[in-house]
Amino acid sequence: MRAAAKNCYNRLMAFFDTVAIVGVGLMGGSIGLALRKERMSKHVIGIGRRIEQLRLAENRGAVTEVTTDLRQGVASANLVVICTPVQQVPEFVAAAAKACKPETIITDVGSTKAAIVAACDKALADSKGLWASFVGSHPLAGSERTGVEFAREDLFQGRMTVVTPTDQTRSEATAKVDAFWQGLGSKVVRMSPAEHDAAVAVTSHLPHLIASALAAATPADLLPLTASGWGDSTRVAAGDVELWRQIFLDNRGNTLKALAPFETVLAELRQALEASDGPALARLLQQGKRIRDIVGS
Amino acid sequence: MRAAAKNCYNRLMAFFDTVAIVGVGLMGGSIGLALRKERMSKHVIGIGRRIEQLRLAENRGAVTEVTTDLRQGVASANLVVICTPVQQVPEFVAAAAKACKPETIITDVGSTKAAIVAACDKALADSKGLWASFVGSHPLAGSERTGVEFAREDLFQGRMTVVTPTDQTRSEATAKVDAFWQGLGSKVVRMSPAEHDAAVAVTSHLPHLIASALAAATPADLLPLTASGWGDSTRVAAGDVELWRQIFLDNRGNTLKALAPFETVLAELRQALEASDGPALARLLQQGKRIRDIVGS
Numbered sequence: 001m002r003a004a005a006k007n008c009y010n011r012l013m014a015f016f017d018t019v020a021i022v023g024v025g026l027m028g029g030s031i032g033l034a035l036r037k038e039r040m041s042k043h044v045i046g047i048g049r050r051i052e053q054l055r056l057a058e059n060r061g062a063v064t065e066v067t068t069d070l071r072q073g074v075a076s077a078n079l080v081v082i083c084t085p086v087q088q089v090p091e092f093v094a095a096a097a098k099a100c101k102p103e104t105i106i107t108d109v110g111s112t113k114a115a116i117v118a119a120c121d122k123a124l125a126d127s128k129g130l131w132a133s134f135v136g137s138h139p140l141a142g143s144e145r146t147g148v149e150f151a152r153e154d155l156f157q158g159r160m161t162v163v164t165p166t167d168q169t170r171s172e173a174t175a176k177v178d179a180f181w182q183g184l185g186s187k188v189v190r191m192s193p194a195e196h197d198a199a200v201a202v203t204s205h206l207p208h209l210i211a212s213a214l215a216a217a218t219p220a221d222l223l224p225l226t227a228s229g230w231g232d233s234t235r236v237a238a239g240d241v242e243l244w245r246q247i248f249l250d251n252r253g254n255t256l257k258a259l260a261p262f263e264t265v266l267a268e269l270r271q272a273l274e275a276s277d278g279p280a281l282a283r284l285l286q287q288g289k290r291i292r293d294i295v296g297s
Numbered sequence: 298m299r300a301a302a303k304n305c306y307n308r309l310m311a312f313f314d315t316v317a318i319v320g321v322g323l324m325g326g327s328i329g330l331a332l333r334k335e336r337m338s339k340h341v342i343g344i345g346r347r348i349e350q351l352r353l354a355e356n357r358g359a360v361t362e363v364t365t366d367l368r369q370g371v372a373s374a375n376l377v378v379i380c381t382p383v384q385q386v387p388e389f390v391a392a393a394a395k396a397c398k399p400e401t402i403i404t405d406v407g408s409t410k411a412a413i414v415a416a417c418d419k420a421l422a423d424s425k426g427l428w429a430s431f432v433g434s435h436p437l438a439g440s441e442r443t444g445v446e447f448a449r450e451d452l453f454q455g456r457m458t459v460v461t462p463t464d465q466t467r468s469e470a471t472a473k474v475d476a477f478w479q480g481l482g483s484k485v486v487r488m489s490p491a492e493h494d495a496a497v498a499v500t501s502h503l504p505h506l507i508a509s510a511l512a513a514a515t516p517a518d519l520l521p522l523t524a525s526g527w528g529d530s531t532r533v534a535a536g537d538v539e540l541w542r543q544i545f546l547d548n549r550g551n552t553l554k555a556l557a558p559f560e561t562v563l564a565e566l567r568q569a570l571e572a573s574d575g576p577a578l579a580r581l582l583q584q585g586k587r588i589r590d591i592v593g594s
Contacts, residue, residue, distance in 0.1 A: 140524040144594075160521060189521070202515060203523040207530040209566055210511055212585035214504060217559040223591055224457060224486070226500040227437040229533045231592060233504040236526045237585040238594070245579045252570045259567060262514040269506055270556060273549045282542045288509035288534040294520055295528060297441075297535070 012179050018043040020077035022070065022092050024057040026143055027109045028083035029151025032062030034184040037153040047073035057148045071099040079180060080132070082108040087246045090119035097124055097131040104132035105173045107180070109139055111200065112250040113164045113193035121168045135177040136164040136193060138200070139186055144238040157185035162200075164193045201254030206262060208244060209255065211237040309476050315340040317374035319367065319389050321354040323440055324406045325380035326448025329359030331481040334450040344370035354445045368396040376477060377429070379405040384543045387416035394421055394428040401429035402470045404477070406436055408497065409547040410461045410490035418465045432474040433461040433490060435497070436483055441535040454482035459497075461490045498551030503559060505541060506552065508534040 019035055021028040024046040035041040046054045046063030047070055054066035067073040074080050074096045082092045089108045096106055110116050117136040124131055141159040143150055161181040165174040178188045191199070215237040218230070248255055265284065272280035316332055318325040321343040332338040343351050343360030344367055351363035364370040371377050371393045379389045386405045393403055407413050414433040421428055438456040440447055458478040462471040475485045488496070512534040515527070545552060562581065569577035 140522060142524070142526075159524065162522070199519055199522045202519050203527050207511060207527045210507060210563070211526075211530050211589075212582050213559055213563040213566055214507055215585035215589040216581060217562045218499060218588055220588060220591060222496055222499050223588070225437060225459070225496045226592060227439070227456065229439075229508075230500050230504045232529045232532045233508050234585070234589050234592075235529045235594070237582075237589040239586070241579055241582045241586055244582055245575055248570060248578055249573060249575055252573060256567070256570055259570075262510055263563075265514045266507070266510040266560075269510055270553070273545060273553055273556075276546060276549060278542055278546055281545055282538055284513060285509050285534075285538045285541055288512035288531070289536070289538055291515055291517060291520070292508075292512040292531050292534040294517060295523060295531075297532070 020045040023083035029062040029148035030155035033153035086110040094123035100132035117193040161186040201258040206258040317342040320380035326359040326445035327452035330450035383407040391420035397429035414490040458483040498555040503555040
């Protein structure tokens, strides 16, 4: 790296010296662990409602200090990451923005983006440069488990994070949020909030809906006869119900749009079975295998 | 163990001294590796059509000798395990039964049982004690991968194997097949072939159908935005198309029966989304989570 570029990079990374995390569960805890592992932050401030949960995060080394007072927690932060369920993101962004230094950047990890980003942009529209700025993000990483006890320092390693700037977003803020996720080992792709929500409806929200239906339709007395196939296919159905209820309600239009092509293929499979149509069955199974093989194991 | 019981056990285990495996792919290869690891068999004879595949199995230590001649391969075996795709099982059982010693026992690993067991019972009905006997089995273990290169000595460890005797089966033969799978680390449950097929339609064949539909309905350009949820939910769709085409055609009635309750739950989820009905959504997600949590991660 040339000296000027290196200097610029060092200044950029120094920005992450003090990071506040609101909601230190699986996601927030994993961000803290990764920040500490990558030596990106000297101060990682864990903010939450329950002090026991915050102490747990501190004991795991995910945060260096803890507080239940949002305003106090974000006051010294250069970056604030909101890791709450999606419905609570806008209120925390608005509250944090007004308690931060004006140069602070706020991002989130919500699984939906259009409603969150619109609400945050609206809340911060009157900032006049006095409040912190917001850039939406969504790391495509997670687990059906919840809680800081399942946090992992490598959760974002090699995964994709979608960053969703709008016309209102300062490009410098977006660049910093990109660098933040890249620092944690993630690849970054930028999309509009609407594009993001349509895409993850297909790649994440629909699979969750299907897995829940499959698990819910399985009689408990047959569970001893399940093997890894059923286990893999239904794994995400163990996810937090309230978290996912919010995601589905927030992204219901796109999820319904994503559901239709699935229903069409399933109806074709049903028809092939009803007609004992071996070639049609093979064609549909092959179509699924072709797509699945692209991703690999 | 008392001396008499130990003596009886030793005689039972000595029965597995020479085992022939017809079709040495992932399943057959894993059986061979497990037999060798557990020191159950001195001779594991791999039988197949392609000598290169057999040599691969021999090099992996899954079999001790190989042959492409079925009659020759099974002649000295006490136990023969047919590990071919389901449609070919009955013909191999019939051919092997007539080339074996009369006291030989033949079993299989087919994912469906009613049609296989009926065909085998019919083929062996005229035995008059001259031919080997057959007991159907289905180890609930496997992989979306195929080929002896993916065989694993622990594939059956802690898994369930369904053994499906009929009125025609000698109880001594069933006991030996039970002991065989238990020797490989499997738990064993006995069911009628019809009961088995109805159960695995729900626990294995339906999840495969759903995974295939979900993968087939995903546009390839969105795959970079998939994460572990999509990956887990669709994993089995990478399975061998011809193998699964046969399974679905063989067990189509039960698979269609298993599909109906899934379609009902999915329709309820669709309705809850369309109506923005949060409580209904939460109830259905909770129902799925409750069932999934029983199995654990």
